[in-house]
Amino acid sequence: MPDESVMENPQSEIKFTDEELDSLRQLQTDFQDKQTLLGQLSVQEIIINQQMEQIDNRRNEIKQEYVELQQREKNLVDELNQKYGVGSLNPETGVFTPTN
Numbered sequence: 894m895p896d897e898s899v900m901e902n903p904q905s906e907i908k909f910t911d912e913e914l915d916s917l918r919q920l921q922t923d924f925q926d927k928q929t930l931l932g933q934l935s936v937q938e939i940i941i942n943q944q945m946e947q948i949d950n951r952r953n954e955i956k957q958e959y960v961e962l963q964q965r966e967k968n969l970v971d972e973l974n975q976k977y978g979v980g981s982l983n984p985e986t987g988v989f990t991p992t993n
Contacts, residue, residue, distance in 0.1 A: 909917070980991040 977989055978991050978993075980989050982989045
């Protein structure tokens with residue numbers, strides 16, 4: 894139930910209780926804390942996005958290097974086939990056996 898003195902003279906000065914002021918201060922502090930946390934999360938998100946971009950760039954570099962390795966392998970196989978003919982190689986012994 895509202896304080897009757899407030900109802901009698903609505904334009905009179907009203908003083909909040911200490912508990913009400915504490916509640917308002919706590920709300921203000923809580924809002925500031927949440928805003929700070931949101932800012933920190935935004936900064937972390939920026940950093941993570943930068944790291945993801947670096948990972949994507951490195952992945953693309955490695956993919957390109959893989960394609961280049963495939964081409965090197967093909968060139969070597971072609972060169973060896975021209976030199977020794979078609980056959981099979983035992984990688985443990987280094988012995989090449991032509992298929993004829």
